[in-house]
Amino acid sequence: MVVRNCREVKVRELRFLGVWEGPSDFVELTLENPGWEGYRPGQFAMLRPKHWGLELSWGRPFSISRADEESVTFFFQVVGRGTERLTRLLPGDEVIVWGPLGNGFSAPEETPTLLLAGGMGIAPFRGYIERHPTPEFLRLVFAHRAGIDSYPYQMMKDKVRAEAIHEKTPDDLPTIIERIEAEVAGAHGGLVLACGPLPFLKTIQQAAKLHQVRAELSLERSMACGVGACLGCVCKDGQDKHVQVCARGPVFKADDVHL
Amino acid sequence: MVVRNCREVKVRELRFLGVWEGPSDFVELTLENPGWEGYRPGQFAMLRPKHWGLELSWGRPFSISRADEESVTFFFQVVGRGTERLTRLLPGDEVIVWGPLGNGFSAPEETPTLLLAGGMGIAPFRGYIERHPTPEFLRLVFAHRAGIDSYPYQMMKDKVRAEAIHEKTPDDLPTIIERIEAEVAGAHGGLVLACGPLPFLKTIQQAAKLHQVRAELSLERSMACGVGACLGCVCKDGQDKHVQVCARGPVFKADDVHL
């Protein structure tokens, strides 16, 4: 497992630089530079606007989508009260941010690596592709429901081989599952990295096991602290022990986690 | 006591048309027309932005500063969580508004009427002056702490005789109290209308009693319902009975209320 660089982890109050809103409820949020150039894609941060008040007790976890010397970007979908309120940020508003948290995806050089993204699971792969030492070894397969323009897919496709699979209706699902399974099987000898909804991850975990493919899965859980303290976000690891997704994940080896 | 026109009282969701922010924390809030042309100055409304969520349990009461066929305007100072959040309204946001509530000030024709405003107590008098049938009988005396440009004073001075008294330091207070007492004494035979902080109202009540001047005072209380139902906002009337400030006030005859 990748160990995070603890010295970087701090709470900061970052100014909001501007929102780009895509169609419907998909939002890219850019904050001033937190100094995370050394983050590992797959790591996340907890976000909480300073003016939130007390109704929502927790920050909200989001994958770091990309970070450079200028700024850090998150990419999220509006699904509830917290994400809705995030879209009401005004330029200059400060957001309390702690991170980078958890571990990230492995990024071995010159290793054929299949990136499987389901919906918002595409977020961490944007930075992954940008930072990978040998991006020509990467291939992205992106399963999505909303229109492709809702996601930062095109700019990723410009950099690596990429294919998108559109789930237009629930009837498409069986074909998509088959396709994902085939992709995992075909990745034998390489590495599979996956981020997306739970059923998507389960399909990949089973296929990886069946075809003996090395895979890493990024999990989601409701999180209160984000730093391993509250024990609210646990899953079971390979030894059937409860481990914190925020601190021991969110990226797990596929054979070391119960979904 | 003026009885309100009940048929007008409704809950509405009014779009926010724009904020004018004066120096520091004095804000004028303009909402689309609620159809309150028939309101009585001194009446108030309860305001609550639709997106407020649940942290604040109550709406916030504000005097109707002015209303016409176009819009309604409130004038307030940022003093706590609710007023602070009101300043975060974005154009087009909807505000839940119920009103006009309570009774208003008397507005007898051709009666010398002294308007005594303390600080934010100036708010209702703006509409009062605009609507008065015989404004040449009005005189405004305005005691204030913040700079005069924080208040809509100048535009009122353009319409009626008006004087402002600036309380620059607490040392000015005794002089101001004396002045107010003298003004009330001088209003004998006419009518005094007052709105402002509690000590200000107390001074006026005592002077009115002493000099036997007809006076009406607008009271403030924390309010939950604004419609007389919760019994949270009571004061004692002349018979020492608890009466709701929201429904039986906020404007009381000076000799029919305990401060």
Add this chain to the structure above:
Amino acid sequence: MDLRVEFAGLVLKNPIITASGTFGFGLEFMNFGDLKRLGGIVVKGLSLKPREGNPMPRIVETPCGMLNAIGIQNPGVEAFVRDKLPLLPWRETAIIANLYACSAQEFGDLTGVLAGEEGVAALEVNVSCPNVQSGGAAFGQDPAQITKVTEEVKKRAVGKPVIVKLSPNVTDIALCARAAEAGGADAVSLINTLLGMAVDIRTRKPRLANVVGGLSGPAIKPVALRCVHQVCRAVKIPVIGIGGIVSAEDALEFILVGASAVQVGTANFIRPDMAFRMVDDLPRTMLKARAQTIAELKGSLELP
């Protein structure tokens, strides 16, 4: 869709009832919606004699809630019957009288005044009195007293349904519910407010003149839901859920754990048409729970 609910001899057109003390005598809300559309209205607590209530300040806003120490200010039961009841649409909407007294005897006398009133659909007995400074525990904190008061009211209710309103400020609310059931209650309603307090460090004084007051609002919803869950499993009589309900979804949560109907309190202060809006929202919210009737939803919580 069928929103009707029937329990304790009452037939309500929907399960949304406004809670005592938060909806005045109903009349204050006539500008904001048609009272006939509500399932029921519980009026402000009534005592035998008029009461002036507690001194000011009586209310404080707290995070997602509020404290109140009104002290049951009310014009007395006779003024209610004479001045308010005739103006209420009692043929269409259940008007429930909320009874406040400080002895079993007084409760009985109050019941005597109301039992003959055609316009009163049911009696809700407030045994919690959290606002009133008393040396020891309130009635509602002593199961034996609950049984006694319930019997007394029941005896004089002449067949009118008797609902006992339970306090959450107890070790075992299920025990209190059983005590009401044992006394002959036709239903229980819960929860009344949680005992709370607020202070001001600037003045170094309590924020309520009464020092302590009752906590209500969304803040207490999890406690209320737990109490209703426990009580529904402890008694056979119907249960009315109260506490922090601010949406149709909240209402259905209480029905899911077993409530027959709900009462809406502090939410009436969020906006005065809230209860009417909740009635409007019920059908589409029931769709989220894949339910066509309130009856099928009631108590259908799946436990692990």
Add this chain to the structure above:
Amino acid sequence: MDLRVEFAGLVLKNPIITASGTFGFGLEFMNFGDLKRLGGIVVKGLSLKPREGNPMPRIVETPCGMLNAIGIQNPGVEAFVRDKLPLLPWRETAIIANLYACSAQEFGDLTGVLAGEEGVAALEVNVSCPNVQSGGAAFGQDPAQITKVTEEVKKRAVGKPVIVKLSPNVTDIALCARAAEAGGADAVSLINTLLGMAVDIRTRKPRLANVVGGLSGPAIKPVALRCVHQVCRAVKIPVIGIGGIVSAEDALEFILVGASAVQVGTANFIRPDMAFRMVDDLPRTMLKARAQTIAELKGSLELP
């Protein structure tokens, strides 16, 4: 300004202590502030044997609060003493062990393991375990059991201060505090969480695998403040205030009603440097209360 507080044989540099279960073993927060600046740290609940805790989901956000049913997942007291305690700045900051057990015997054994540890400043006894032998009610809901457990811990604590942590889920928390005092407790801390519940109308299931859980956060502050007020008037031993404290002002409110110190729980999730910020904010907040020392503020509430 003097932020120091002394009580129950403890000397803390300030009254801000982090609450059990919300600050891990302290080590998780080393990136966010200097642990030495805290008055104290109460570590996650410890049991004799390691515990896996409850199944997921374990936490739910509620209005101005949260529910948790972690189930005291912990590596066991021995792992704590071996792996965590040596890494903590126990010479500078009071490290308080939180003890969780389900019988008086087990509490005694736990105490035995910790009593000899120099790094442990005090023991906090969590009596919220359901007492299986007495029908499911928690130890903490039965004054006699509280006395018994306190005596057992006190007997084996070899002079280490014993703090009994009280549950608010009782009719009379002052009685529980007196029971702890009678058992020899050096202090009481309160409140632990309120029992609550949340359900999902879409799945028709409870939102916690454990069905019920503990409510914490600003939502419960008024209840906590009332409990501390009642307990401070009922016992002579020092009281530590807990419940919904999210600012230095909140902390001073508890001290005003009589607490000797406070614990900060759910607020640590608002931002992980919250406890450190509260220490920073104390001096300017004391100015608002016109106080130069914590001691002069303590219990200085003016009652009507």
